[in-house]
Amino acid sequence: MPALNETIDTVREILGYPTYDISCQLVDEDYIKEINSDTLGMEKSTDVLSFCFTEYLIEQGVLKEVPSQGKMIGEMYCLGDMSVCVDYVANRCEEDRKSGIAIGK
Template structure:
């Protein structure tokens, strides 16, 4: 086997719940698993990890957004990180956090991702790319949030957007 043929097989748990009446006609489970693994690999996460992904409709994500963020409108994705990072993507001090790991599996608990089917479909159409690309982008975006990145300050936004683009490019997912 040549070095270029080597593929890292990451051990992780991605719990996916589909709770929307609206159907995504793409292999969403494969896309989610692939993008979670790609994000963890890109960030050099040294741990096996656990992530929960829930796909809901616009009304449900609106309720969650209202309850947890005080914003009474639907959105494309919500991220609920379990851990705080000293600096984004830096796992050096994560073991100091008492609740960072699942006591049964030993996996790093990264957090929850909630996605809106309607937003995936509408944004794919609006941006002129596939639903596969839109879902992949939203999962990568959310994974970066779970690993401590944000886009509130312009400087942070540029860093996060660059990482998103690089992860998607490495996986051959383009607009």
């Protein structure tokens, strides 16, 4: 999945946190509905759900400095979890293709 890895690297660079991890899972429509219902109380499908894992969040997109303890502690350097619904995204891309909206480069 080189394209997905490249996209995640780009997102980390844009955010200004290139050394932080982002957990990304590709899920189906039933699973994204379950997550959306359990966490947000919304009984519907969506394209992406994301959840911040760090206690170092000051505000959206801004983290305070992680304390240095001589070595990196993995979980302190994880921005969070992102679930992408492949079914939902594929359906929207197909709808865009049919309507003539350009997708990609």
